[in-house]
Amino acid sequence: MVYLAPTVSSNFDKLLLSYMNTKIQPISDAIGQEIINLDHVSILELDKEKIISLFKHYGILLFRGFDVETDIFKEFTNLLSTDFINYAGGAFSRRVINGDETLLSVNDFKSEIKLHGEMYYQQTIPLMLWFFCANPPLEDGETTVCDGRQFFNEISSSTKELLNKKKLKFTVSISKEEWQKKYQTDNLNTLEEICQKSNTHLAVKDDQSIMIEYICPAIIPSRCGKYQVFINSL
Template identity: 55%
Template sequence: MHEVSAQLHAESFSETFGQKIINTENENISIVDLDKESIINLFRSHRLLLFRGFEADVETFTKFTDELSTNFMDYTGGVFKRRVINNNSTVLSVNDFKDEIKLHGEMYYQKNLPKMLWFFCAHPASEDGATIVCDGKRFFNELSNSLKELFSRKKLRFHGHLDKDVWIKRYKTEDLSVLEQICKSNDTQLRVNGDESIDLYYISSAIHPSKNGEDMVFINSLLPGKVIAPESISFDDGSEIDNQIMSELNEIAERITIEINWHKGDILMIDNSSVMHGRRSFTDDKRDIYIRLCSPAFAY
């Protein structure tokens, strides 16, 4: 741990990424009064920041994130149900269900995805329910040479079949022409069936170059997709992503996963281009975590 100021300390999550910004002494300091340039520089270096020990509610969370972010998204096209908080369509609850969600990049099943994520802990679970994170650069480096070669040759193909009432909720429109435009902007192939159900097809790489172009990053929606809807994902040539492949990926994921056990008022800032996230299962109905999807309001 090293001192950032008289009241704040920074503590590393790991050798490769992540910092905790901890308010240890000053109960009166507000998170919105922290030096924004210092936060930006830390984020550029570490790609994941956890702010802990600050008095924060959803209004404070919204104000703080507004000052560092732009291009907020309302989760149009997202696969989970998310409750709107405080009538703000860009502040959403993530507690649709209580099962584990494996490591993934947010919305990597479409082209238009958030570059940055914010999480806020309104109320932690009494036990379990940790958010999990991992460094996508390290994940790529841990892949066997055969998997690195495989993912460099083959992309992922996502397929979804949605009944009319489902796609209306997911895409927030009843107008097929609007839906067609949304899909076109996301490089998603759309097929409308006779009953107005739809089939969607999207192709994306499982690996991506880092922002500086010096590293490769494993970040995608493969791991949870194979659990939640295994028939929806294959390679782009139609071949199966078999159990041997998934076994290696899941072994790496568990080995390099970092758990974040929430404290009330915690705020988490994540680079969605290189850091994957997920969560452990939980049973506590009072667990209440919010998310915002956006882009950085600074060069990054």
């Protein structure tokens, strides 16, 4: 889910386009902007500061028509983001790409993933996500994007009241083999340290399987602090 910022003026858009040799248009009536390559420009040649400005205004950007493969994708994202995190504690079995633990497959085409907040079942979450489609499907395969602020505004008053009063509790039982793979360690002391840092309650059973429990609010403030948004892992 992403949070929308106010729409920028057409003059701002035209100024950006004059620098980027691209066409920019809304992804939909309500969310994001699509940046379309008009002149065979390398994605690495796009003006970094202009991309940042667009992202700050629109919250989500979709790049089309650029010649990109995995190494270029990684180089491009490294220009614009820092402090990438790995997927330790993640709910899905994701494949590491090219030995980089911060570059992962989504689900290897095995199942649909429902709308969710990425890793919102634990305290350490990514504040920004990058997606790269290496092999577009012939049909379906879309990624759902939701505006958490709009979602909150459209739920009923009684549901808002309930979610503001009650927190969410995520509970899961994990076998020894599964948690060692999920948390990328076979050391219980290391696992305890990870859970403590994430405010996650850990209970270890006799067979060294575990039960973890994480409690968090369903309604959180937006980044700017002005709005309430609904976002969690469904």
